[in-house]
Amino acid sequence: MSNKTFYGSYNARWMNPTEVANSFVPLPQFRQLTHSGNSILLGPRGCGKTTLLKMLTPQALKTWHERHVNDKNSSPFENPDFFAIYIPADARWLYEIENIENCLYFIETEEVEVIQRVLVAASSMHASLSAVQSLCRNLRLDEKELCTRIIKSYDFRISGPNFEDIIYEIAKIPVQLKAAINFKKRDKVNHIIENLSPFFISHILEAPLELIRVVNQVYEDEIPHNKWALCFDEVEISPDWMRQELFESLRSLENQNVLLKLTCSPLLPTGLSSAPNAGDDFTAIRLWHSHIPDADDFCTAYTSQFLSGVSSDEVRDTSPDIFFLTSPFAEDKSSVKSKTSYERGSHFYELMQELAEYDKSFRKLLESKHFDPADPFSESVEVRDSFFRKIKPLAMLRSEFLDERMKKKHRKSVSLYAGKEAIYSQSEGNPRWLKGILTDLYDAWKSDPTYNKDKQPYIEHRVQRVILNSVSRRFEAFLKSTPVLSNTPIENNYGESLHDFIEILGNAFKDRYLGQLFTLDPVGSIKVDPNVSQRGIDIIKKAVGVGALVYIGKSPQDVARNIVGERFRISFMLASIYRLPFRTYRETSLTTLLDSRHSAQTNLFSADFEEV
């Protein structure tokens, strides 16, 4: 059993570059990241932003290539032509910096910002110096002159020109400031800051840029690259001034040999005085999937790698298809499979027959397409592809969750949400979630191994659905405990909390999927209209940031800057709770959805009614 938050221990933040490289499954997005230009990696928690940033570092790349030196296939990415410096951050650190304002409540905001700048500069310098130290040692460069120049540039009061002493000097800064801040000793804080080099209170990039300048000067022809990348993590929870300076630097960085690689939540920040433009100033690299098929290749590769690394020999020799079986929801990708799935006597054929007996609207739909509800069959592959495949997930949902009286059944654990495709869909292609789910499933198999008739290991659907439902519940618990820090008052329309809001949406969609009317394209996503209040906007931002809502753009690489006018769906991680099919259905305005949630869905003239 692992010690995990919602799969938090699978967090690349705590892994060194070697560990990251050893478990790395290349994404197409990594190739984009290695290009010589500014980049912003966008995605919710767990989607792999930190992993990709750390993979840029020399140690990670070296480890990767050593592991794959014998691979016959060409490398899925090219080595970047820059030296990447990963500058870490985490929630604890960033929240503590933000809280200086509360601790030293008696000083001006500008003074608070100065203290924050010092701490951030110390962190970026610590990381940068450690990276440069590694570089020097790997290339066996003489460190003495470089260290002497660094000491002079930053006015450090140390005598021995070596990296250890310089790094130690920097590490002392937060220790000294901690006591002064916590004990509200304003004079002491001022004294500490006054004795630091101006680099520590300047623009966020000044300190590391100066280091790069000095390194380039000292080692002019001795280092193999002339480009550098500063990789800042967790930018979305950084102080406002830091976020602003970093994003504005994407446009205005004077040194063309220094690149910025930033990570951010799925929504680009707004309100920048000189907003950089995607395409011109940076590449926005999206790390989530609006549509499940987009994540298929990654999930398959990741799952195969996972299985190949488990302790059981038998499972190592198996494949995702065998070990996890196919999901009832699975799309029928080939015409052969399509033919057998909808044959007379097939599971789905019988399901349609049974459903048509009590679901009048489904019956009417079949009849409108000239099918006999008692014999819903077609020889035509085209018909199967265009119609049966379309209705399959909704028909399966209604068969599972509606009884003969068309009332909703209560089920603790549902049979639909199991199988390889369900696992991939529920994970949203989020590496952290996928790894956590796979680990839970494998642990369950280990505690009670099962084998098919060919003596191959597999996990029964009934075991999978319990675990997948448990995973959904854990995510739900996480949402319940996640605060929405908003200055706006609570409004009943959006619920009192993040979870309330998601529950409102989830139930609204469920009512449509399981309502009186069977529609081919029910409402399954929202568009944020201009009538949504600031409170609603704040909740949506938070929901997107934690992965409860997924942004749907017009293309797989679309990113949103504004929330209003954009489209979102609920994460499939919550599918089993709200009875969601693993599909993206059409949108409606959020206000319309919220306004209509109190009216029963029996109105034949409602917007969802499908004209047959």
Next chain:
Amino acid sequence: MNLDKLRSPTVDEIFSTKYDLVICASGYESRSFAFAERLSLADCPAGRSERKIAFGFEENADNEQRHENDRRYKELGYEIVQISSGSSEASWDKYNGLLANGSSANNRILVDISSMARSWYGSLISYIAATDDRSSYTIDFIYIPSRFSEPDTQGIPNAHAGPVQGFSSFGLPMLPTALIMGIGFDSYRSVGLKEDLDPNTAISFQAGPGSQPEFDYNVELINEELLHNIPNKYRFKYPILDPVATFNILDSVAVGLSHTHQVVLASFGPKIFSLCCFLVAIRRPGMSVWRVSAGHNATPKNHVASEIIIPTRTEWVI
């Protein structure tokens, strides 16, 4: 000032001491007034202390029990000072006003934390540690556990999460985070903080020997999901009736982790545990103490005092 000694005096020792300052809290719990009442009924030196203050919560000030508590405090000569539960700065300023210009000799302070906001006694500890204008302080903390009552299982959304003022570590983000959490009825708080901080390692501390069985059962039930994800070797139980032992266990675990982690102490569960969190953090540079609250979302619940009084004596020197 530095924390020099920690011990568990007897209740008689507490009652027989005349303090320079007694600080209690006046809230919506009947437990708020329980210790002050016992001091009064005992007609003891502690009850006749020089100066007596009751911090009154700004929140829920119209609550009926609160009015009753205020009235009774005033009858016993307590000065009521209104402070927001989330406001460490207001309590800090108050301590500064009360303590800054006193004598340079030993100051004896008695603090009833039973119904007190954690930020209030946290800021007292931080204030004492920051001060250097005394030769010594002796601060006695009193905790009266409440009688068991059915916990509220609905869960109230978290409104605030962050370090307690005066207890940030500002440690550079080079080491992974280890989160040590007290476990109580507020599972939402624990889960929320754990998810927010995303620690590499999570440790739970649950009241053990001396705790009422009904509490134990319900705490396990409410926190089932949280505890399910914490391996047994990372789950600790502390003797709620023995603050010194609790402090030692917590300190030992925290110090062990601090070599490889940035340690965050989360002061959930019984207030005796959060007291120990503050005391450990004030001794150990590089550790922080965090709190999560429901803020204005919280609904008042009247906890009734049990018969138990748990004293903790801390001695501070320059």
